[in-house]
Amino acid sequence: MAAYILKRLGLALLVALAVSIIAFGLLRLSGDPAIALAGEGASSEDIELVRKTYGFDRPLPVQYVDWLGRTLRGDLGESIYFKTAAGPLIVSKLGTTLILGIASLAFALLISIPLGVMAAIWRNSLIDRLCLATAVIGQALPNFFFALLLIMLFAIGLRWLPVSGSGTWLHFVMPTIALGYYIAPAFMRLIRAGMIEVLESDYIRTARAKGLPARSVIFKHALRNAVVPVVALAAVQLGFLLGGSVVIETLFALDGLGYLAYQSINTKDFPVMQNIVLLLSVIYVVLTLAADIANAWLDPRIRIA
Amino acid sequence: MFTSRTGLARLLGAALLSTSMLLGAPALAGKRDDTLRFANDQAPESVDPYFNNVRIGVILGAQIWDTLIYRDPKTNEYVGNLARSWKQINDRTIEFELRQGVKFHNGEEFDADSVVYTLNFVANPANKVVTQQNVSWIEKAEKLDKFRVRVTTKKVFPAAIEYLAGPVVIHPAKYYAEAGPRGMNAKPVGSGPWKVVRHDPGKSILLERNTDYFKDSPKSVPKIGKLEVRFIPDRQTQMAEVLSGGMDLIMNVAKDQADQAGKVPNLQVVSGETMRIVFLQMNTLDGAPAPQFKDIRVRKAILHAIDREAITKNIVGAGSRVLHTVCFPSQFGCTDEGAPRYAYDPGLAKKLLAEAGFPNGFETEIHAYRERNQTEAIIGNLQAVGIRAKLNFSQYAAMREQVRANKSSLSHQTWGSFSVNDVSASTPVYFAFGADDITRDAEVRDALNRGDNSVDPNVRKTAYRTALRMIAERAHAIPLWSLPVYYVASKDLNFTPYPDEMVRFWEMSWK
Numbered sequence: 001m002a003a004y005i006l007k008r009l010g011l012a013l014l015v016a017l018a019v020s021i022i023a024f025g026l027l028r029l030s031g032d033p034a035i036a037l038a039g040e041g042a043s044s045e046d047i048e049l050v051r052k053t054y055g056f057d058r059p060l061p062v063q064y065v066d067w068l069g070r071t072l073r074g075d076l077g078e079s080i081y082f083k084t085a086a087g088p089l090i091v092s093k094l095g096t097t098l099i100l101g102i103a104s105l106a107f108a109l110l111i112s113i114p115l116g117v118m119a120a121i122w123r124n125s126l127i128d129r130l131c132l133a134t135a136v137i138g139q140a141l142p143n144f145f146f147a148l149l150l151i152m153l154f155a156i157g158l159r160w161l162p163v164s165g166s167g168t169w170l171h172f173v174m175p176t177i178a179l180g181y182y183i184a185p186a187f188m189r190l191i192r193a194g195m196i197e198v199l200e201s202d203y204i205r206t207a208r209a210k211g212l213p214a215r216s217v218i219f220k221h222a223l224r225n226a227v228v229p230v231v232a233l234a235a236v237q238l239g240f241l242l243g244g245s246v247v248i249e250t251l252f253a254l255d256g257l258g259y260l261a262y263q264s265i266n267t268k269d270f271p272v273m274q275n276i277v278l279l280l281s282v283i284y285v286v287l288t289l290a291a292d293i294a295n296a297w298l299d300p301r302i303r304i305a
Numbered sequence: 306m307f308t309s310r311t312g313l314a315r316l317l318g319a320a321l322l323s324t325s326m327l328l329g330a331p332a333l334a335g336k337r338d339d340t341l342r343f344a345n346d347q348a349p350e351s352v353d354p355y356f357n358n359v360r361i362g363v364i365l366g367a368q369i370w371d372t373l374i375y376r377d378p379k380t381n382e383y384v385g386n387l388a389r390s391w392k393q394i395n396d397r398t399i400e401f402e403l404r405q406g407v408k409f410h411n412g413e414e415f416d417a418d419s420v421v422y423t424l425n426f427v428a429n430p431a432n433k434v435v436t437q438q439n440v441s442w443i444e445k446a447e448k449l450d451k452f453r454v455r456v457t458t459k460k461v462f463p464a465a466i467e468y469l470a471g472p473v474v475i476h477p478a479k480y481y482a483e484a485g486p487r488g489m490n491a492k493p494v495g496s497g498p499w500k501v502v503r504h505d506p507g508k509s510i511l512l513e514r515n516t517d518y519f520k521d522s523p524k525s526v527p528k529i530g531k532l533e534v535r536f537i538p539d540r541q542t543q544m545a546e547v548l549s550g551g552m553d554l555i556m557n558v559a560k561d562q563a564d565q566a567g568k569v570p571n572l573q574v575v576s577g578e579t580m581r582i583v584f585l586q587m588n589t590l591d592g593a594p595a596p597q598f599k600d601i602r603v604r605k606a607i608l609h610a611i612d613r614e615a616i617t618k619n620i621v622g623a624g625s626r627v628l629h630t631v632c633f634p635s636q637f638g639c640t641d642e643g644a645p646r647y648a649y650d651p652g653l654a655k656k657l658l659a660e661a662g663f664p665n666g667f668e669t670e671i672h673a674y675r676e677r678n679q680t681e682a683i684i685g686n687l688q689a690v691g692i693r694a695k696l697n698f699s700q701y702a703a704m705r706e707q708v709r710a711n712k713s714s715l716s717h718q719t720w721g722s723f724s725v726n727d728v729s730a731s732t733p734v735y736f737a738f739g740a741d742d743i744t745r746d747a748e749v750r751d752a753l754n755r756g757d758n759s760v761d762p763n764v765r766k767t768a769y770r771t772a773l774r775m776i777a778e779r780a781h782a783i784p785l786w787s788l789p790v791y792y793v794a795s796k797d798l799n800f801t802p803y804p805d806e807m808v809r810f811w812e813m814s815w816k
Binding site: 053084152156163164251252259260263 | 347348350351356433437486487490505506507508535536537538539541542545546548549550551702705706709740
């Protein structure tokens with residue numbers, strides 16, 4: 001098990017490093033940051049001054065190594081746009097994104113578990129088809145599109161919810177539904193497949209033969225086993241939710257990490273952008289690693305393979 | 306933003322509007338609690354006007370701070386604001402007599418120290434003011450007595466008054482010295498009609514009426530109690546907010562959405578012209594990707610190929626007008642007197658292309674960064690005379706990089722002159738041998754320099770007229786139209802739009 005963990009840890013570190021190099025390269029390829037920073041009416045001299053001030057005149061590998069070295073020492077640099085330390089700025093936005101991510105995950109599980117179970121119990125029935133349709137719609141709808149539909153219904157039509165902002169819990173309802181519904185189908189399909197497999201196993205037949213009530217068979221015996229792979233998927237999906245909330249946060253003007261990422265891309269705020277990408281990739285890698293280890297712990301066949 | 310989803314989002318935007326029309330009138334957002342709510346898509350990097358270069362920064366600057374001089378937007382005449390009067394001592398020196406009894410929001414008295422400290426601070430390059438072009442002309446400010454100052458410019462700078470009436474605001478000396486630009490951004494203190502109550506950087510800013518605002522100001526004490534400015538990046542969300550009654554005013558609404566919003570009960574759509582001009586820049590330098598533009602007949606063919614009247618009417622929309630020279634008509638020195646008019650005549654355009662040796666037209670790239678629908682209309686007009694223009698659409702910085710690196714032959718440009726009502730802030734940027742000049746006509750440059758370096762209004766007017774006429778005669782650029790701005794507001798709000806894109810919240814009132 002220790003060897004397995006070490007191997008996965010090494011791989012995770014390499015992935016994080018590769019992501020940081022690719023992100024750094026892509027950001028610099030997107031245009032000359034000095035021109036963007038100097039603004040619309042800047043002269044060539046102004047741009048040159050900006051280039052020298054921020055060290056953009058040095059070779060790219062030098063800039064990368066310099067940035068990585070400082071980051072590893074805990075110095076995330078200063079936001080070029082907001083003129084404030086990048087570390088505290090990023091941390092101050094993390095809370096909103098975490099709330100949104102966890103709430104969306106909870107919402108996704110809340111709708112996918114009952115739907116998955118129902119689809120498995122009444123396999124190939126109208127209920128199964130309805131659950132499948134719900135899943136297909138969830139995956140096919142772009143989340144910004146679904147978000148705008150929610151706004152039309154709940155904010156403009158019914159006037160129940162505020163359109164944008166992050167002042168109260170009501171502000172999180174629509175973003176949570178929009179993000180959560182997008183990831184729910186994956187859980188639903190997994191639960192449905194797991195339940196179908198478990199419901200056909202011998203110990204369930206035995207439980208039924210013993211005369212246990214249907215509710216007890218499904219929830220106490222079948223679901224507890226079918227839900228195991230969902231735990232691993234949930235960890236990975238949480239990573240996706242944290243990184244994938246850029247569009248939803250921007251649409252709902254939620255002051256989180258995704259919105260900050262969007263702002264920093266638009267303003268070519270490289271220190272902030274690079275550190276957000278690094279932070280999100282590290283979170284994703286850590287969650288994937290945790291899922292791998294949990295799976296290996298639960299299923300010895302994985303760590304032996 | 307998210308360009309891949311723009312079409313779909315626009316469709317949804319139309320659906321938002323249709324839903325609202327079906328469901329009836331939205332609840333009033335601000336009249337009930339006397340708070341005017343305004344949304345903007347971009348948050349300024351700093352509220353201190355010297356440390357941001359976005360439009361909302363200019364708008365907030367005028368609400369929270371004051372300038373020495375004020376330009377009346379209706380008459381374009383200069384009147385005193387923090388200065389009671391001023392006198393041009395020589396070509397480079399202006400003396401100001403300051404108003405007495407003015408207080409900043411923190412109680413600090415306004416006097417010569419405020420002006421001297423602010424101007425000398427921002428003029429010092431070491432202080433890294435972001436909007437260098439707004440302050441780099443200042444050499445120094447000196448105190449003559451408690452209420453008299455002298456400002457010296459580095460060289461002859463006739464537009465100094467215009468800058469002192471626009472972006473050059475005055476800070477409280479003691480507070481600015483203690484807090485610096487960072488402190489000023491965290492807790493902004495000015496002398497203007499609105500006081501800052503709360504500032505959540507990147508999120509919102511809440512202002513309240515400055516009831517002690519000095520009575521002689523050409524601005525006025527606001528009629529509305531509070532003003533909340535929220536930064537909402539997505540335009541569809543802004544529209545949803547105004548439809549649901551969450552916002553009272555939004556600006557820069559697309560024409561098609563504004564047209565539909567006009568049909569929603571309890572909303573009003575107001576459009577107005579802005580100082581932002583639109584033109585096609587053509588590269589005549591050696592080594593440019595499309596050498597065809599070196600031939601004046603090709604440039605004139607393009608002038609005749611574009612149906613500016615039709616595009617202005619059908620696509621650009623109400624509030625815009627066709628331009629014949631590369632400047633905004635209200636700017637000092639801007640004129641199209643003596644400049645040739647090129648009528649829409651595709652037949653003549655084809656003939657000119659054939660004479661230039663391109664009977665079958667040619668292929669070129671056209672660079673653009675905003676108002677894509679307008680660029681596409683231009684491409685359609687060019688296609689009709691045989692010029693096959695391939696669109697290269699990018700961010701402004703990326704496009705400018707291509708132009709400056711001699712990698713763009715044709716670009717769809719817009720220029721807002723930072724709302725400075727003087728030709729020195731527009732035409733010379735593209736024709737006086739600066740980084741953005743890709744025609745390099747020495748005669749044009751000399752004429753512009755004569756205008757830029759004199760304080761005699763008649764000398765300036767003559768010089769600019771000559772330069773503008775030469776640019777038009779030599780077809781160095783294709784002046785197109787001015788851009789309008791569309792506002793969508795609650796029907797209960799009284800407000801007037803102005804060409805300088807300055808939203809004067811202090812003038813607004815509830816009906």
